[in-house]
Amino acid sequence: MPELPEVETVRRRLLACLPGLLLREVVVNDWTVSAQTGAELNAYLAGRRVTGLRRRGKYLLVDMGRPAEEAGPASGGPAAGRPAAAHDGPSVAVVHLRMTGQLVFRPGPGERPARFVWEFAPAAALHFQDVRRFGRLWALAPEDETAFFEARAMGPEPFGAEFTPGYLRRALEGRRAPLKSFLVDQRRVAGIGNIYADEALFRARLHPLRAAGSVGPREALRLHAAVLETLQAGIDHEGSSIESFIDPAGRRGSFQEILNVYQRTGQPCRVCGTPVERVVVGGRGTHYCPRCQPRRGGMAAGSRSRRGAVTPPRTARPADWEALDR
């Protein structure tokens, strides 16, 4: 599942091959990939050179310059549909990989059917492969980018200046939703998905069902650090290839090899040996160590344990946690 570290890995790889290339045509093989027609997408993107690559949360942004002289007027290609509105300035392509989206860069044809292909001149192509077909593509004028993200009410970038411990504490305040739901809510902080939420909560030693508002100042500080450390570790390992993530060069990430809790149900916690447990929170599989992430400090409504009054033994020794933090 592409989350912030996976999208950042894709961005870095594409940064090495796309800038300067002339996009000849966007070929749309699956119209559900965009609310815009092929003609509209081409009116915004074709005949332009890639000038940069950015990321906002889990969105990948490809900056395109003004239409290149040598490309002639952007014709819009063979796509059917109503005539595209003319657009002759620079533009931005926005891609969301959602669950299974892959951007594969290669000179020749793709190895599996692509939902869309960016054909570059002279001979290179970026193929968007996406088994579950949740991924999306948008083409915008640069001046519409702000409105695009405002409409989605995106929270701050974890690595941006706005995401401070103070911001996190205020964002947590008064919320009854479980911590897990809070972390994957893109309106609170952008870029965290199921894997990194579980891993960050483990690192912060916070139970996923704790009500967000029950988190104290010191715990919020721990969570802030855990979010940054977990995402940074994901980036350093070039993402997690649990289901289908590959980068544009077809390479897999390695973060899945050092997961502490995600999809490790029943396996011993790497710190204390207690079997990792799994619950469903907000309809999502959620993994945690019942000993390292005790429920003390309050619980989300309706999540009270029925397993009797056994308080989990003390958390793992600090030394173990230091080892985990390296």
Next chain:
DNA sequence: AGTGGCTCCTGGCGGC
């Protein structure tokens, strides 16, 4: 407003 639940989508897997 905040929160939870449903929906989309398809390959893979468990169970019978």
Next chain:
DNA sequence: TGCCGCCAGGAGCCAC
């Protein structure tokens, strides 16, 4: 052996 049904989850939408 084959088939059925369930599971995975990001984000948008809807209901309460």
